[in-house]
Amino acid sequence: MTLPFLFLAQIAVIAHRGEHLAHAENTLAAYRAAFDVGADYFEVDVRTTADGHLVLLHDATVDRTTNGKGAVREMTFAQVRALDAGGGASVPTFEEALRLASQGKAGVYVDCKDVAATALVAALERTGMSRRVVIYGKPAFLKEVQALRRELRVMPEATSVAVLQTLIQELSPRVIAFDHRDFQDEIIRLAKQAKADVYVDRLGPADTEGYWQDAMDRGATGIQTDRPAELVRYLRSKGLRRQ
Numbered sequence: 001m002t003l004p005f006l007f008l009a010q011i012a013v014i015a016h017r018g019e020h021l022a023h024a025e026n027t028l029a030a031y032r033a034a035f036d037v038g039a040d041y042f043e044v045d046v047r048t049t050a051d052g053h054l055v056l057l058h059d060a061t062v063d064r065t066t067n068g069k070g071a072v073r074e075m076t077f078a079q080v081r082a083l084d085a086g087g088g089a090s091v092p093t094f095e096e097a098l099r100l101a102s103q104g105k106a107g108v109y110v111d112c113k114d115v116a117a118t119a120l121v122a123a124l125e126r127t128g129m130s131r132r133v134v135i136y137g138k139p140a141f142l143k144e145v146q147a148l149r150r151e152l153r154v155m156p157e158a159t160s161v162a163v164l165q166t167l168i169q170e171l172s173p174r175v176i177a178f179d180h181r182d183f184q185d186e187i188i189r190l191a192k193q194a195k196a197d198v199y200v201d202r203l204g205p206a207d208t209e210g211y212w213q214d215a216m217d218r219g220a221t222g223i224q225t226d227r228p229a230e231l232v233r234y235l236r237s238k239g240l241r242r243q
Contacts, residue, residue, distance in 0.1 A: 011235055011240050012041060012223070013039045013222075013223065013225065013228050013231050014039065014040065014043055014109050014199065014224040014225065014228075015030075015042045015228040016225060017042075017043055019033035019036075025058065025086075026057060026092070027086060027087075027089040027091075028092050029089055030042070031092075031101070032100060034228050035101070035105070035106035037232060039106065040105075041109040041134070042097075043109040043110075045057060045113050046110060046112055046115045046120070047060070047113050048072070048073065048119070049076055049077045050076050051076045053077035053080075053093060054115055054120070055072065055081075055092070056092050056094060057080075060072060060114070066083035066091065068080075072114070094120075095123050095126065098123065098124070101132065102128060106132075107133060109133070109134050111137070117145045117147075120145065121145060124152070125149075130151070134154075134155045135154050135155055136156075136177055137154075139156055139167060142155075142173075143171065146171065153173075154173055156171060156176060156177065157178075158176050158183075158191060161190055164190050168194045168196075172194075175196060176197070176198060176199070177201075179201045180206060183215070183220075185218065189219075197221040198219050198221050198222070200215050200220045200223060201224045202223050202224065202225055203226055212225075
């Protein structure tokens with residue numbers, strides 16, 4: 001595996017928005033539950049408040065996941081923090097999630113929805129988590145991140161053979177993200193030739209043992225799932241976890 005701290009994993013288990021089937025998504029409880037069941041990463045969605053704080057919400061508005069209304073970008077941190085994100089939980093900050101991960105062996109899969117590269121890198125450095133994250137975002141943003149800290153593991157979306165060829169030339173990524181649309185054999189082959197890890201989404205109808213196995217058979221080294229506990233158990237049953 002590319003990441004030095006994942007001593008036990010041959011296939012990285014990535015908990016989508018934390019363990020969010022039993023806990024409110026993108027909350028500290030969901031993240032804690034994810035690594036409690038053995039996930040190697042929990043995925044977070046980073047956004048920026050009107051006064052520059054980094055908070056974790058998937059949507060551009062707070063409407064779906066909290067008891068409030070409004071665009072995250074137009075709300076202060078105090079306004080966002082006062083909301084109920086589910087079960088009485090507050091919307092966490094990015095640094096809170098990073099510090100939680102730092103307590104154990106979990107890494108953080110950072111989906112950069114709306115954040116400046118400088119703020120992202122500063123948070124990673126303050127928490128000592130620079131070596132334990134993969135950073136997903138648009139290519140222009142990932143170039144900004146690399147310009148600040150070349151050693152950070154940026155993770156672009158594969159998209160197509162032509163796009164991935166350009167991304168490999170420009171970013172030399174050690175991890176490449178795939179979803180159901182671009183998880184195609186010729187694109188996977190190109191990622192493997194570049195010696196990059198292949199992290200694929202297996203969500204919704206594709207979040208099953210059959211699709212997990214298909215992903216591994218075709219070269220995936222990490223799987224993003226809504227069912228981290230079940231995926232961990234499946235990998236153990238196949239001798240693909242040493243724990």
